[in-house]
Amino acid sequence: xxxxxxxxxxxxxxAAWACASCGCGNPVLTSMGTEPPLSGRxxxxxxxxxxxxxxxxxxxxxxxxxxxxxxxxxxxxxxxxWTVLAALPLQLRELTPSxxxxxxxxxxxxxxxxxxxxxxLDKRMRPRWVLGLxxxxxxxxxxxxxxxxxxxxxxxxxxxxxxxxxxxxxxYSGYFGERFSAHAAxxxxxxFAGPPSRRAPFGGRLYGAGQYQPTAWLGLRAGxxxxxxxxxxxxAPGLTLFAAPELLVRLxxxxxxxxxxxxxxxxxxxxxxxxxxxxxxxxxxx
Amino acid sequence: xxxxxxxxxxxxxxxxxVSVQVVAWATPLAAAPGVVVEHGRLVVTAxxxxxCETVGAKxxxxxxxVSVAWxxxxxxxxxxxxFEGGEVMLTVGGSQRLGVLLPAAGRYCQAVLTLAPxxxxxxxxxxxxxxxxxxxxxxxLETRAERVVRLPISLAxxxxxxxxxxxxxxxxxxxxxxxxxxxxxxxxLDAVAASVxxx
Numbered sequence: 001x002x003x004x005x006x007x008x009x010x011x012x013x014x015a016a017w018a019c020a021s022c023g024c025g026n027p028v029l030t031s032m033g034t035e036p037p038l039s040g041r042x043x044x045x046x047x048x049x050x051x052x053x054x055x056x057x058x059x060x061x062x063x064x065x066x067x068x069x070x071x072x073x074x075x076x077x078x079x080x081x082w083t084v085l086a087a088l089p090l091q092l093r094e095l096t097p098s099x100x101x102x103x104x105x106x107x108x109x110x111x112x113x114x115x116x117x118x119x120x121l122d123k124r125m126r127p128r129w130v131l132g133l134x135x136x137x138x139x140x141x142x143x144x145x146x147x148x149x150x151x152x153x154x155x156x157x158x159x160x161x162x163x164x165x166x167x168x169x170x171x172y173s174g175y176f177g178e179r180f181s182a183h184a185a186x187x188x189x190x191x192f193a194g195p196p197s198r199r200a201p202f203g204g205r206l207y208g209a210g211q212y213q214p215t216a217w218l219g220l221r222a223g224x225x226x227x228x229x230x231x232x233x234x235x236a237p238g239l240t241l242f243a244a245p246e247l248l249v250r251l252x253x254x255x256x257x258x259x260x261x262x263x264x265x266x267x268x269x270x271x272x273x274x275x276x277x278x279x280x281x282x283x284x285x286x
Numbered sequence: 287x288x289x290x291x292x293x294x295x296x297x298x299x300x301x302x303x304v305s306v307q308v309v310a311w312a313t314p315l316a317a318a319p320g321v322v323v324e325h326g327r328l329v330v331t332a333x334x335x336x337x338c339e340t341v342g343a344k345x346x347x348x349x350x351x352v353s354v355a356w357x358x359x360x361x362x363x364x365x366x367x368x369f370e371g372g373e374v375m376l377t378v379g380g381s382q383r384l385g386v387l388l389p390a391a392g393r394y395c396q397a398v399l400t401l402a403p404x405x406x407x408x409x410x411x412x413x414x415x416x417x418x419x420x421x422x423x424x425x426x427l428e429t430r431a432e433r434v435v436r437l438p439i440s441l442a443x444x445x446x447x448x449x450x451x452x453x454x455x456x457x458x459x460x461x462x463x464x465x466x467x468x469x470x471x472x473x474x475l476d477a478v479a480a481s482v483x484x485x
Contacts (some may be wrong), residue, residue, distance in 0.1 A: 025454025061390070090292060090397065098390030100445065141289065145298035153298045228410035 023235040028211070029219040029248040031258045032073055032283050033116075034183045036130055036173060039080040045073040052263070052275035055156075056098070064095040065156055071107065080124065085136075087112040090263070092158040103157040105145040110138045112159045114167060126177065134169035137203075140194060153197045155234060163167055163194015183223075184208040202230035209244060219248035225262060229269070238269030242277075256283045302441040306387040306450040308333050311485075317411065317461040320422075326376030326412040328478055329404045333369050333452065335389050335403040338394035352478045371404055371465065374456065376412065376478070387452070394406040397452055397484055401475065409412040409433070410475045416465050427462075429471030457481035 034047040049069045056062035068091070073087040089109035092108070098103045114136030121127040142160020146151050152158075169187035176182070189203045209223025223244040233236040246260030262277040310330075314325045372384030403409050413426035441450050459477045462470040 060306065088289065088292075097303075098392075099303035099388055100301065100391045100448065102301040103296040103298065105296070107298075108292040111289070141295040141421075143293050145296050147298050147300040151300075157298070159296075176478075267379070 018038035019222070028181045029213060029250055029256055031248065031281060032075065034177070036127060039051070039077060041077040042286040043283060044286065045281055047071045047073065047279060049277055049279045051277035054273045054275065056061055056271060061098055063095060063156070066094045068092045070137055074172040081118045083116045085116065093157055093159055094155065095157040103104050103153045105147055105153055105157050105159055105229045107159050109142050110165070111141040112136055112138045116171070127173065129174040132171045134167070134171060136167040138165035138167060140164060158198060161191065161194055161200050163191055165200060166190040166192060179213050181211045182209065183211065196233050199232060201229040201235050201237070203227065203229040207244065209246070217250040221246040221248065221260070224237045236270040236272055238267065240264055240269065241266035254285045258283070295306070296401065297339050303388050304448045304450065305390050305456040306335070306389060306441070306443070306452050307456045308369065308372070308384040308385050308387060308452045308454065310382045310454045310456060312374050312376055312379060312382060312456045313458045314379050314457055315376050315461055318463065320417040321461055322414045323377055323412055323461060324414040325413050327372070327407065328374040328401060330374065330378055331371045331402040331404055332382055333384070334398045335387065335394040336398060338393040338395035373407070389443065391443045393438060397437045397439045397483065399437065399454070400432065401435065401437040401479055403430045405458060409469060410478065412461070412474065426467045427465060428449040429475050430473055431472050433475060433479040435479050437482065439484045440469055450463050453485045455485050457483065
């Protein structure tokens with residue numbers, strides 16, 4: 001009997017690495033947008049971001065913008081090559097000028113829709129690298145926020161830009177065994193409509209990170225994010241570099257939790273300074 | 287539906303800026319016996335607040351081998367923002383509201399007053415009557431000279447102290463003896479400027 005139990009124990013099938021959240025047998029923990037292609041995948045995510053930025057040259061004319069932003073994201077992959085994604089933000093913004101004439105706005109931000117096309121991968125099952133193209137649109141869904149008297153808040157305090165922004169991107173994911181992976185994404189933002197005073201500048205974002213997964217349920221990610229912006233009516237051009245540490249934790253029920261930060265270490269924009277950003281995200285595969 | 291609800295839920299609020307009420311407390315001009323000052327007016331074209339120097343800035347200035355320029359507060363942001371100029375009646379006692387400053391929050395250690403001509407008035411004007419050879423004779427003296435008065439103050443503006451006050455006390459000033467002198471207006475302006483205190 002004892003021997004039979006030993007045989008049964010070793011004969012029992014090992015826990016499969018395949019699950020919906022890691023996708024197609026790939027055990028790599030992924031955040032929204034970095035997942036390998038899988039036909040029929042439906043992902044839902046919420047993310048919370050808190051960030052701040054200061055504008056102004058001196059103590060006397062400095063203004064601080066702080067934002068707490070919730071995003072509801074959903075993606076669907078009708079095939080292993082195509083994924084569509086929608087994001088709906090809810091934003092709480094506070095603009096504090098040096099005179100303490102604070103403005104606070106709460107409301108819907110500018111929603112985003114994106115399509116991603118995987119145009120190159122080395123093999124269909126457990127690909128080692130995946131290249132994708134993304135195109136999308138940021139829509140002027142944010143209302144103009146007013147104060148109690150009906151006067152619109154200043155442009156910086158508004159959660160939306162009031163215009164459309166085209167989004168174009170290129171992404172790379174590499175999977176090196178079950179412990180290491182790498183992710184990179186390049187995205188260009190091209191605003192093309194809306195009031196000039198509120199229009200966001202032409203900009204680009206480059207993100208690159210390496211991920212180490214010591215256990216099946218924990219991933220450590222370290223990366224760098226670069227954001228560049230052209231001059232606009234209200235913003236100075238320049239480049240900002242952030243360190244991007246992140247932690248991914250697999251939770252029960254196919255949930256993946258991501259907590260991380262963006263820590264600025266270079267900011268070349270005249271008169272503007274990015275503060276640290278804290279972010280958390282919960283992803284579930286249905 | 288969700289989007290429509292969220293769109294409708296948008297709301298905003300705006301707080302008032304910190305402000306400083308500038309009030310002058312004048313003492314009527316005094317004069318020698320027989321002299322009647324019917325009207326006296328001082329023009330204040332600007333009131334600016336100078337921030338207190340931080341400990342770090344003091345240390346830097348003391349230790350730095352490079353000489354540090356004393357930046358005029360007005361070169362960075364306008365600490366006299368909101369003040370449109372005011373006039374102090376020198377023959378009326380009591381408080382006279384000069385205007386409101388909308389400076390940045392912070393600690394201020396100096397108020398800088400500029401006494402200068404405005405678009406419509408000289409820096410200082412006074413008229414009345416004085417005895418000349420036993421007869422009461424009209425006089426009018428005025429000056430377009432400019433004076434800058436620096437006054438030590440201690441004023442903190444922050445979330446807990448959003449409404450500040452700058453009370454300018456003009457002390458007792460006696461009219462010049464020779465009201466016919468070409469420099470009488472400048473003398474009176476100097477005396478008034480020297481009498482100003484912040485309280």
